[in-house]
Amino acid sequence: xxxxxxxxxxxxxxxxxxxxxxxxxxxxxxxxxxxxxxxxxxxxxxxxxxxxxxxxxxxxxxxxxxxxxxxxxxxxxxxxxxxxxxxxxxxxxxxxxxxxxxxxxxxxxxxx
Amino acid sequence: xxxxxxxxxxxxxxxxxxxxxxxxxxxxxxxxxxxxxxxxxxxxxxxxxxxxxxxxxxxxxxxxxxxxxxxxxxxxxxxxxxxxxxxxxxxxxxxxxxxxxxxxxxxxxxxxxxxx
Numbered sequence: 587x588x589x590x591x592x593x594x595x596x597x598x599x600x601x602x603x604x605x606x607x608x609x610x611x612x613x614x615x616x617x618x619x620x621x622x623x624x625x626x627x628x629x630x631x632x633x634x635x636x637x638x639x640x641x642x643x644x645x646x647x648x649x650x651x652x653x654x655x656x657x658x659x660x661x662x663x664x665x666x667x668x669x670x671x672x673x674x675x676x677x678x679x680x681x682x683x684x685x686x687x688x689x690x691x692x693x694x695x696x697x698x
Numbered sequence: 699x700x701x702x703x704x705x706x707x708x709x710x711x712x713x714x715x716x717x718x719x720x721x722x723x724x725x726x727x728x729x730x731x732x733x734x735x736x737x738x739x740x741x742x743x744x745x746x747x748x749x750x751x752x753x754x755x756x757x758x759x760x761x762x763x764x765x766x767x768x769x770x771x772x773x774x775x776x777x778x779x780x781x782x783x784x785x786x787x788x789x790x791x792x793x794x795x796x797x798x799x800x801x802x803x804x805x806x807x808x809x810x811x812x813x814x
Contacts, residue, residue, distance in 0.1 A: 617800045627787065629805040636800075672740065676800070685754055686731065686803065688741040 588613045588677050590689035598695045599663050607658040607692045609673030617676035617686065618649050620658050624669045632658070632671075663696045670694070700724070702806035704790050710812045711780055719775045719809045723792030730773050731791045731803065732765055741789065747773065748795055780813045787811070 589612040599605055609618075620632040633640050633647040635656065640647055644663075649656040660667055670691040677685070703722040711717050723730050732744040743757035747767040758764070762780075767773040777784055787808040794801040 619802060621803075621805075628807060629789065629791075631802040631804060634800065634802040674741075674803070685743055685746055685756065687743060688733075690740040 588615070588675060588687055590673060590675055590687055592671075592673055592689035592692050594692060595690065596693045596695075598697065601663060601665060601696055601698050603663050603696075604659070604661045605663060605694070607660070607671050607673075607694075609656040609658070609675075609689055611654050611656075611673075611675045613654075614678040615651065615654075615675040616678040618651075618656055619674050619686070620647055620656070621672040621674065622667075622669050623672065623691070629672075660694075663694075665696045665698055668694055668696050702790055702792050702804050704788075704806035704809050706809060707807065708810045708812075710814060713782060713813055714779055716776065716778045717780055717811065719777075719788050719811070721773045721775070721790030721792075721806060723771065723773070723790070724804055726770075727792035727794050727801075727804075728770055729793045729795040730767055731793075732773070732775050733789045733791070734759075734786045735789060735808070736786045744775070744788075777811075780811075782813050785811055785813045 591610045618636045623629045635647045635649045637651045644661045646659045672691045674686045674688045705720045728749045730747045733741040745765045746754040762778045765775045789808045791803045791805045793803045
Protein backbone atom coordinates (compact mmCIF):
# COMPACT_ATOMS: atom_id res chain seq x y z
CA UNK A 587 0.00 0.00 0.00
CA UNK A 588 0.91 3.65 -0.13
CA UNK A 589 3.48 4.87 2.39
CA UNK A 590 3.12 8.22 4.16
CA UNK A 591 6.11 9.62 6.03
CA UNK A 592 6.00 12.77 8.12
CA UNK A 593 8.90 14.75 9.47
CA UNK A 594 10.03 15.74 11.96
CA UNK A 595 8.32 13.34 14.40
CA UNK A 596 8.67 15.87 17.21
CA UNK A 597 9.15 19.62 17.20
CA UNK A 598 9.52 22.11 20.05
CA UNK A 599 9.13 25.79 19.28
CA UNK A 600 9.24 29.03 21.19
CA UNK A 601 6.06 31.06 20.82
CA UNK A 602 6.36 33.35 17.79
CA UNK A 603 8.65 31.07 15.81
CA UNK A 604 7.88 29.70 12.35
CA UNK A 605 8.01 26.04 11.32
CA UNK A 606 7.65 23.75 8.33
CA UNK A 607 6.22 20.24 8.55
CA UNK A 608 6.74 17.78 5.72
CA UNK A 609 4.72 14.87 4.34
CA UNK A 610 6.22 12.50 1.76
CA UNK A 611 4.13 9.87 0.01
CA UNK A 612 5.09 6.94 -2.15
CA UNK A 613 2.44 6.96 -4.88
CA UNK A 614 0.25 9.26 -6.96
CA UNK A 615 -2.57 10.73 -4.92
CA UNK A 616 -5.81 12.51 -5.73
CA UNK A 617 -6.64 13.49 -2.18
CA UNK A 618 -4.37 14.94 0.49
CA UNK A 619 -5.51 16.50 3.73
CA UNK A 620 -3.77 18.00 6.76
CA UNK A 621 -5.28 17.65 10.24
CA UNK A 622 -4.53 19.03 13.69
CA UNK A 623 -5.26 16.88 16.73
CA UNK A 624 -5.37 19.05 19.83
CA UNK A 625 -4.23 17.84 23.27
CA UNK A 626 -7.83 16.80 24.03
CA UNK A 627 -7.91 14.46 21.05
CA UNK A 628 -10.14 16.45 18.72
CA UNK A 629 -9.19 16.17 15.05
CA UNK A 630 -9.73 19.27 12.95
CA UNK A 631 -9.31 19.42 9.19
CA UNK A 632 -6.85 22.17 8.24
CA UNK A 633 -6.53 21.81 4.48
CA UNK A 634 -7.82 19.72 1.62
CA UNK A 635 -4.90 20.15 -0.79
CA UNK A 636 -4.19 17.46 -3.41
CA UNK A 637 -2.12 20.04 -5.32
CA UNK A 638 -1.18 23.70 -5.24
CA UNK A 639 -1.03 26.15 -2.36
CA UNK A 640 -3.61 27.32 0.15
CA UNK A 641 -3.49 29.74 3.05
CA UNK A 642 -5.67 30.14 6.10
CA UNK A 643 -4.48 32.80 8.52
CA UNK A 644 -1.12 31.84 9.98
CA UNK A 645 -1.21 28.44 8.30
CA UNK A 646 -0.47 27.61 4.71
CA UNK A 647 0.12 24.40 2.80
CA UNK A 648 1.72 23.45 -0.47
CA UNK A 649 1.49 20.12 -2.28
CA UNK A 650 3.80 19.25 -5.16
CA UNK A 651 2.02 16.17 -6.44
CA UNK A 652 4.57 15.38 -9.16
CA UNK A 653 7.33 15.19 -6.51
CA UNK A 654 5.10 13.42 -3.96
CA UNK A 655 5.35 15.74 -1.01
CA UNK A 656 3.37 18.33 0.88
CA UNK A 657 4.47 21.03 3.30
CA UNK A 658 2.54 22.68 6.11
CA UNK A 659 3.81 26.09 7.22
CA UNK A 660 3.00 27.54 10.62
CA UNK A 661 3.98 31.17 11.12
CA UNK A 662 4.13 33.13 14.38
CA UNK A 663 3.32 29.98 16.36
CA UNK A 664 1.08 30.18 19.42
CA UNK A 665 0.70 27.80 22.36
CA UNK A 666 -2.71 26.81 20.97
CA UNK A 667 -0.94 25.37 17.93
CA UNK A 668 0.39 22.55 20.12
CA UNK A 669 -0.77 19.06 19.30
CA UNK A 670 -0.18 16.50 16.58
CA UNK A 671 -0.32 17.34 12.88
CA UNK A 672 -1.33 14.53 10.54
CA UNK A 673 -1.09 14.24 6.80
CA UNK A 674 -3.51 11.81 5.08
CA UNK A 675 -3.54 10.70 1.45
CA UNK A 676 -5.66 8.64 -0.91
CA UNK A 677 -4.12 6.71 -3.80
CA UNK A 678 -5.13 7.89 -7.25
CA UNK A 679 -4.91 4.47 -8.88
CA UNK A 680 -4.70 0.79 -8.06
CA UNK A 681 -7.69 0.21 -5.87
CA UNK A 682 -8.53 1.26 -2.33
CA UNK A 683 -9.98 4.52 -3.57
CA UNK A 684 -11.50 6.39 -0.69
CA UNK A 685 -9.11 4.78 1.76
CA UNK A 686 -7.38 7.77 3.39
CA UNK A 687 -4.08 6.63 4.88
CA UNK A 688 -2.58 8.68 7.69
CA UNK A 689 1.03 9.35 8.47
CA UNK A 690 2.34 8.91 12.01
CA UNK A 691 2.14 12.64 12.63
CA UNK A 692 4.38 15.46 13.86
CA UNK A 693 4.00 16.28 17.54
CA UNK A 694 4.37 20.03 18.02
CA UNK A 695 4.91 21.71 21.38
CA UNK A 696 4.89 25.51 21.47
CA UNK A 697 6.40 26.97 24.64
CA UNK A 698 5.33 30.37 26.00
CA UNK B 699 -25.32 22.32 11.42
CA UNK B 700 -24.46 19.34 13.56
CA UNK B 701 -21.10 17.66 13.17
CA UNK B 702 -20.25 13.97 13.30
CA UNK B 703 -21.70 12.46 16.44
CA UNK B 704 -20.35 9.33 18.14
CA UNK B 705 -21.73 7.38 21.05
CA UNK B 706 -20.92 6.40 23.65
CA UNK B 707 -18.05 8.78 24.35
CA UNK B 708 -16.55 6.27 26.77
CA UNK B 709 -17.05 2.53 27.12
CA UNK B 710 -15.51 0.20 29.65
CA UNK B 711 -16.12 -3.48 29.05
CA UNK B 712 -14.88 -6.81 30.29
CA UNK B 713 -12.70 -8.99 28.12
CA UNK B 714 -14.83 -11.35 26.05
CA UNK B 715 -17.91 -9.13 25.88
CA UNK B 716 -19.27 -7.65 22.65
CA UNK B 717 -19.48 -3.88 22.14
CA UNK B 718 -21.30 -1.72 19.62
CA UNK B 719 -20.16 1.77 18.72
CA UNK B 720 -22.36 4.24 16.88
CA UNK B 721 -21.64 7.03 14.42
CA UNK B 722 -24.03 9.65 13.05
CA UNK B 723 -22.37 11.36 10.08
CA UNK B 724 -23.03 14.87 8.86
CA UNK B 725 -26.32 14.91 6.95
CA UNK B 726 -25.77 14.53 3.22
CA UNK B 727 -22.26 13.12 3.51
CA UNK B 728 -21.94 10.07 1.30
CA UNK B 729 -18.67 8.72 2.69
CA UNK B 730 -18.11 7.37 6.19
CA UNK B 731 -14.85 6.14 7.70
CA UNK B 732 -13.87 4.31 10.87
CA UNK B 733 -10.37 4.63 12.30
CA UNK B 734 -8.70 3.31 15.42
CA UNK B 735 -6.15 5.29 17.42
CA UNK B 736 -4.15 3.61 20.15
CA UNK B 737 -2.62 5.77 22.86
CA UNK B 738 0.12 7.97 21.44
CA UNK B 739 -0.19 6.43 17.98
CA UNK B 740 -1.45 7.51 14.58
CA UNK B 741 -4.77 6.67 12.97
CA UNK B 742 -5.28 3.13 11.71
CA UNK B 743 -7.83 2.77 8.91
CA UNK B 744 -10.56 0.20 9.60
CA UNK B 745 -13.40 0.50 7.07
CA UNK B 746 -14.84 2.91 4.49
CA UNK B 747 -18.42 3.24 3.21
CA UNK B 748 -19.28 5.25 0.11
CA UNK B 749 -22.89 5.53 -1.02
CA UNK B 750 -24.29 2.19 -2.16
CA UNK B 751 -20.89 0.72 -3.09
CA UNK B 752 -19.51 -2.31 -1.30
CA UNK B 753 -17.56 -1.13 1.75
CA UNK B 754 -13.77 -1.25 1.81
CA UNK B 755 -13.13 -3.58 4.75
CA UNK B 756 -9.42 -3.97 4.11
CA UNK B 757 -8.42 -2.39 7.42
CA UNK B 758 -10.47 -4.55 9.78
CA UNK B 759 -7.89 -6.32 11.99
CA UNK B 760 -9.80 -9.56 12.52
CA UNK B 761 -13.15 -11.24 11.95
CA UNK B 762 -14.20 -10.08 15.42
CA UNK B 763 -14.67 -6.62 13.88
CA UNK B 764 -17.62 -5.76 11.65
CA UNK B 765 -19.45 -2.62 10.62
CA UNK B 766 -22.72 -1.72 8.99
CA UNK B 767 -24.18 1.43 7.56
CA UNK B 768 -27.84 2.12 6.88
CA UNK B 769 -28.06 3.93 3.55
CA UNK B 770 -26.12 7.16 3.88
CA UNK B 771 -26.80 7.61 7.57
CA UNK B 772 -25.92 5.88 10.82
CA UNK B 773 -23.10 3.37 11.08
CA UNK B 774 -22.33 0.87 13.83
CA UNK B 775 -18.97 -0.76 14.49
CA UNK B 776 -19.24 -4.03 16.39
CA UNK B 777 -16.38 -5.75 18.18
CA UNK B 778 -17.10 -9.27 19.33
CA UNK B 779 -15.31 -11.08 22.14
CA UNK B 780 -13.27 -7.99 23.01
CA UNK B 781 -9.61 -8.35 23.88
CA UNK B 782 -7.38 -5.99 25.86
CA UNK B 783 -5.53 -5.01 22.68
CA UNK B 784 -8.82 -3.60 21.36
CA UNK B 785 -8.51 -0.76 23.88
CA UNK B 786 -8.23 2.45 21.87
CA UNK B 787 -10.15 5.48 20.67
CA UNK B 788 -12.42 4.64 17.76
CA UNK B 789 -12.92 7.60 15.47
CA UNK B 790 -15.59 8.09 12.85
CA UNK B 791 -15.39 10.61 10.02
CA UNK B 792 -17.59 11.62 7.12
CA UNK B 793 -17.18 13.54 3.89
CA UNK B 794 -18.94 14.30 0.62
CA UNK B 795 -17.42 12.30 -2.22
CA UNK B 796 -18.39 12.59 -5.87
CA UNK B 797 -17.07 11.17 -9.09
CA UNK B 798 -14.58 13.96 -9.57
CA UNK B 799 -14.20 15.54 -6.18
CA UNK B 800 -13.62 14.96 -2.51
CA UNK B 801 -14.47 17.20 0.39
CA UNK B 802 -12.55 17.52 3.67
CA UNK B 803 -13.00 14.82 6.28
CA UNK B 804 -14.90 15.80 9.42
CA UNK B 805 -14.22 13.72 12.54
CA UNK B 806 -16.36 12.97 15.53
CA UNK B 807 -14.94 13.15 19.05
CA UNK B 808 -14.44 9.40 19.18
CA UNK B 809 -15.38 6.58 21.52
CA UNK B 810 -12.73 5.67 24.08
CA UNK B 811 -12.93 1.91 24.58
CA UNK B 812 -11.26 0.28 27.56
CA UNK B 813 -11.24 -3.51 27.83
CA UNK B 814 -10.46 -4.76 31.33
